[in-house]
Amino acid sequence: MNKQWTVIELINETTGYFKKKDIETPRLDAELLLAHCRATGRVQLYTNFDRPVSETEISSFRELVRRRAAGEPVAYLTGYREFWSLKIRVGKGVLIPRPETELLVEEALNVFKPAVFAATQLTLLDIGTGSGAIAIALAKELHESIIYAADISRAALAVARANSTEHGYAGRIRLVCGDSVTPFRQKELFDLIVSNPPYIRSGDLKGLAREIREHEPIAALDGGIDGLDFYRQWIPQMPALLRGKGWVILEMGAGQAAAVAELFQQTGLFNAVKVVKDYAGHERVVLAQKQYG
Ligand SMILES: C[S@@+](CC[C@H](N)C(=O)[O-])C[C@H]1O[C@@H](n2cnc3c(N)ncnc32)[C@H](O)[C@@H]1O
The missing domain is CATH 1.10.8 (Helicase, Ruva Protein; domain 3)
Structure with missing residues (x-):
């Protein structure tokens, strides 16, 4: 027996x-x-x-x-990962949301949760939404908001769609396929742009843990030679998409804060550029507010 x-x-x-x-x-x-x-x-x-x-x-x-x-990550085996106390569906071809990305959500809420915005219908953009984790967390907390969740990967958008439906936010999360901000031609559309873009230096990819290297999508991780390709290409285009004194909040990798802050400064259109450390003490998130007018 x-x-x-x-x-x-x-x-x-x-x-x-x-x-x-x-x-x-x-x-x-x-x-x-x-x-x-x-x-x-x-x-x-x-x-x-x-x-x-x-x-x-x-x-x-x-x-x-x-x-x-x-070597397969647990989240791909169970099909889910917890993020912001939400059960987020993941799958092959979609980055598993990381706990440190919750800091980006926290910072967005520090800016937009106060009473002055409570009854405002905010319009937000999450670039590189992946599983939709950030967009869904923001939809949960900012009840009146409309969130555009964009990604270049159709596999990611299919998972983001499943997640936004499962959590009941399909009506407020609009999924868009395209290269960064290019699908958004209108001017001054968003109160907030958030993104956790690919930021690993290409040369560092082979040094990542095997379970990341062999199982997670490289296109979600590879940020080019110095990891800054996304920031360099897209930060200059963001001011035109922001309404009034709108905000941009971006995640970044270790040692990239000064360069990313400088890219915001170089536009001459942002003030209040601020860097926030995560709980491990790494500079993780940068916030920039557009100067009015
Ligand atoms: C680091 S992952 C972040 C995923 C998710 N937001 C999160 O925090 O878990 C980066 C995401 O950006 C997407 N991406 C990469 N380059 C892009 C581009 N040029 N335009 C739009 N999305 C892009 C990838 O497909 C991937 O889903």
Whole structure:
């Protein structure tokens, strides 16, 4: 007769196996995969530690453990990643949203959540929306806003569409396929432009963790020789799209803050350029407000 595994036994065994395979967060990954196979949450695993796991659940769990050990990210195996306390669907060809990107959302809310904007119908643009994570978080928090979520990748937009529908924001999130700001010809359309663009230096791509390098879309990561291609090409075009004293809030990589701030200054059309550090102490987000008139 086959051994009857309990939840805790499977977690412990898999944690040990993942440690040997140099998985960075072995216990967390084991729990997320097992919770997924049992169609439950991680918390429910804790309240059911001594429960036996069915043969079917074990066989699907074993398959996911094998793929995880071979380097596939957990989010691609479960199909979801949590962002801003929202369950965001991901899939091949779409970047997995990172926790540090929540800082960009926080900064946008610091600017636009105050009472002065509370009843205003803001129009926002998220360039390179990927899974739609940023757009959906903003839609959740800024209730009156209309958000254009744009990406050059049709695979990404299909996932963003699924996410905006699942979370109930399809009516306020408009998906647009195109190269950065080029689809937006009208002038002074947006109160805020946000973006987490590709910013990894091309030469650094091969040094990324294997699970990123081999599984996540390179077009979502590669920012050119110095990582600044997107900022250099598109920052000069942003003022024309901003309404009044509109804002641009961009994520960037380590060591890029001064160069990105300088690109805003060079336009001569922004003031209040501000750099914000993430919780790890890295300069992560830059905010710039357009000068009026
Ligand atoms: C770093 S990912 C960010 C995804 C998502 N916003 C997030 O924070 O998780 C960059 C995204 O920009 C898209 N992208 C790259 N170049 C682009 C361009 N020129 N115009 C529009 N989107 C672009 C990629 O397809 C990818 O989805």
